[in-house]
Amino acid sequence: xxxxxxxxxxxxxxxxxxxxVLVGLALLILIADAFLPRFNKKVFPILGALISxxxxxxxxxxxxxxxxxxxxxxxxxxxxxxxxxxxxxVYASVAGGEHEDGAAxxxxxxxxxxxGVCALIRSRDLIMLFVALETVTLASYAMAGYFRRNQGSVxxxxxxxxxxxxxxxxxxxxxxxxxxxxxxxxxxxxxxxxALCNPHLSAxxxxxxxxxxxxxxxxxxxxxxxxxxxxxxQGAPTPVSAFLAVVSKLAGFVALxxxxxxxxxxxxxxxxxxxxxxxxxxxxxxxxxxxxxxxAIPQQNTKRLLGYSSIGQAGFILVFFVTxxxxxxxxxxxxxxxxxxxxxxxxxxLATLRMQRGxxxxxxxxxxxxxxxxxxxxxxxxxxxxxxxxxxxxxxAKLSSFQALVSTLIRPHHVVHWLLPIMIICAASGFxxxxxxxxxxxxxxxxxxxxxxxxxxxxTAVLTAGTLLLIVLGxxxxxx
Amino acid sequence: MTPLSxxxxxxxxxFSIGLGGAIMRRNVLVVLMGLELMLTAAxxxxxxFSRAQGLxxxxxxxxxxLALFVMAIAAAEVAVGxxxxxxxxxxxxxxxxxxxxxLKD
Numbered sequence: 001x002x003x004x005x006x007x008x009x010x011x012x013x014x015x016x017x018x019x020x021v022l023v024g025l026a027l028l029i030l031i032a033d034a035f036l037p038r039f040n041k042k043v044f045p046i047l048g049a050l051i052s053x054x055x056x057x058x059x060x061x062x063x064x065x066x067x068x069x070x071x072x073x074x075x076x077x078x079x080x081x082x083x084x085x086x087x088x089x090v091y092a093s094v095a096g097g098e099h100e101d102g103a104a105x106x107x108x109x110x111x112x113x114x115x116g117v118c119a120l121i122r123s124r125d126l127i128m129l130f131v132a133l134e135t136v137t138l139a140s141y142a143m144a145g146y147f148r149r150n151q152g153s154v155x156x157x158x159x160x161x162x163x164x165x166x167x168x169x170x171x172x173x174x175x176x177x178x179x180x181x182x183x184x185x186x187x188x189x190x191x192x193x194x195a196l197c198n199p200h201l202s203a204x205x206x207x208x209x210x211x212x213x214x215x216x217x218x219x220x221x222x223x224x225x226x227x228x229x230x231x232x233x234q235g236a237p238t239p240v241s242a243f244l245a246v247v248s249k250l251a252g253f254v255a256l257x258x259x260x261x262x263x264x265x266x267x268x269x270x271x272x273x274x275x276x277x278x279x280x281x282x283x284x285x286x287x288x289x290x291x292x293x294x295x296a297i298p299q300q301n302t303k304r305l306l307g308y309s310s311i312g313q314a315g316f317i318l319v320f321f322v323t324x325x326x327x328x329x330x331x332x333x334x335x336x337x338x339x340x341x342x343x344x345x346x347x348x349x350l351a352t353l354r355m356q357r358g359x360x361x362x363x364x365x366x367x368x369x370x371x372x373x374x375x376x377x378x379x380x381x382x383x384x385x386x387x388x389x390x391x392x393x394x395x396x397a398k399l400s401s402f403q404a405l406v407s408t409l410i411r412p413h414h415v416v417h418w419l420l421p422i423m424i425i426c427a428a429s430g431f432x433x434x435x436x437x438x439x440x441x442x443x444x445x446x447x448x449x450x451x452x453x454x455x456x457x458x459x460t461a462v463l464t465a466g467t468l469l470l471i472v473l474g475x476x477x478x479x480x
Numbered sequence: 481m482t483p484l485s486x487x488x489x490x491x492x493x494x495f496s497i498g499l500g501g502a503i504m505r506r507n508v509l510v511v512l513m514g515l516e517l518m519l520t521a522a523x524x525x526x527x528x529f530s531r532a533q534g535l536x537x538x539x540x541x542x543x544x545x546l547a548l549f550v551m552a553i554a555a556a557e558v559a560v561g562x563x564x565x566x567x568x569x570x571x572x573x574x575x576x577x578x579x580x581x582x583l584k585d
Contacts, residue, residue, distance in 0.1 A: 127546045134553045141560045148567040155580045157564045162511055162577070165557055166502050169518030172550055173495060176522050179543050180529035231583040298585070 022115035033104030093147035113139035156235025171215030177208030219252030223287035233307035242347035289315030338393035345382035367446025393473035487528035494521035
């Protein structure tokens with residue numbers, strides 16, 4: 001896998017084909033919704049899912065950018081399928097369930113956000129990065145608050161908006177200072193080095209990096225900018241939570257890769273400053289690991305649990321960044337892939353339970369082991385992969401995170417040896433809180449009036465595909 | 481000519497006022513104003529830096545392009561934000577951020 005080339009900053013129209021197609025499709029869907037009242041609105045999410053799957057195949061390739069685009073488009077397609085499965089609640093949220101209104105916007109917004117992610121992956125300067133990131137964020141605000149009659153959803157939307165806009169402000173200010181100190185919005189290592197070595201400018205570039213990192217940590221869900229995650233995931237409609245957990249998180253980490261790339265080139269030159277950056281990233285990774293994994297332990301609501309889980313998993317991804325090696329792109333992608341598949345499966349099963357049992361608590365999984373043994377097995381695989389049980393993709397992903405850290409420890413001047421015990425504690429606590437769901441499925445007795453849950457064929461198909469992928473990637477280490 | 485540092489100090493002050501407002505005020509509408517102030521402060525910095533980086537009176541237009549984008553995005557953010565605040569007012573009869581307590585551990 002080639003590294004992201006940062007020095008060449010010329011853009012070509014072809015690079016942005018997925019963005020144009022997605023934006024065009026979203027606009028077409030909105031126009032069709034407005035001007036073709038008899039058009040069957042159920043088709044919109046299916047159409048969106050088909051086109052984004054097509055784009056995922058179209059962009060597939062061996063370069064880092066195309067891999068990330070493929071993952072983003074495929075995850076968007078799964079979220080749209082989930083929205084299709086969830087359509088009764090979507091209609092109910094808009095018109096009290098009488099009309100089939102609201103399906104078009106609920107399809108168009110994820111497509112627009114995915115267009116932003118595809119543009120972000122191709123961005124090589126801060127202007128493009130900022131605009132693409134904001135495209136994702138603005139669409140996400142509207143999606144999180146989409147159920148406007150639901151107190152939780154509106155509250156999630158407002159909280160996300162306020163905290164997200166603060167991080168936008170930090171990001172723009174950081175970009176301004178980056179421009180002021182290096183004279184360009186491109187992260188050209190030569191300019192960055194020149195600024196770092198100039199005693200008048202080095203403080204300015206440190207300020208700018210601090211602001212930029214704070215803005216991007218928000219998207220990636222790293223401490224101290226993580227506070228929105230549990231609330232927003234809990235309040236937002238389930239397909240939106242899944243979208244935020246996978247696609248928006250991917251956007252955050254791609255942005256982090258792009259921002260840190262000049263420092264990857266410079267890691268051997270300005271030693272003191274690089275040590276400082278490494279320690280900063282290590283502290284953030286450790287805090288993210290601890291907050292995510294220890295915060296998840298007392299949770300009873302599955303969406304909140306998955307929110308804390310996504311913070312914890314982000315901590316394991318941040319460990320790759322602590323090494324500041326040019327080779328981190330492929331393990332970061334692999335980790336996001338394993339995490340994304342398992343998370344999407346968990347949210348998909350949860351959406352069905354929410355519709356049929358009316359609850360998103362862990363107890364909603366009760367008795368599935370007896371009533372739906374096959375689906376229960378597939379949910380087991382997804383949570384086992386999140387926890388990192390051997391023979392699933394999640395195990396190899398966590399293993400590569402440990403390997404990355406250990407490989408830095410054998411080098412001289414290592415400063416982050418204290419991170420290893422924290423990772424071990426956090427990986428172990430994952431087994432406790434993910435297995436609460438499995439305990440509910442296999443050991444809790446079903447209640448008297450529980451009807452067996454019927455999983456739609458679509459849900460079963462997605463869960464089966466995800467299970468196969470997780471096991472194949474876990475048994476045959478194609479990627480890791 | 482006003483030196484660069486004056487613009488930067490002004491911008492930093494504006495940014496702090498905006499950030500303070502966004503963090504400390506309870507009314508969500510006022511919080512939104514604070515957020516706009518932060519973006520405006522960043523725009524002041526961008527335009528000042530664009531002049532300072534230029535040669536012979538010709539600014540580097542990259543930063544001014546970003547300032548234009550920031551204005552557009554700030555407008556979009558207000559549009560989405562006001563829609564959410566209207567929805568919040570309908571659901572709760574108030575726009576106080578202290579009433580946002582239905583989602584918690």
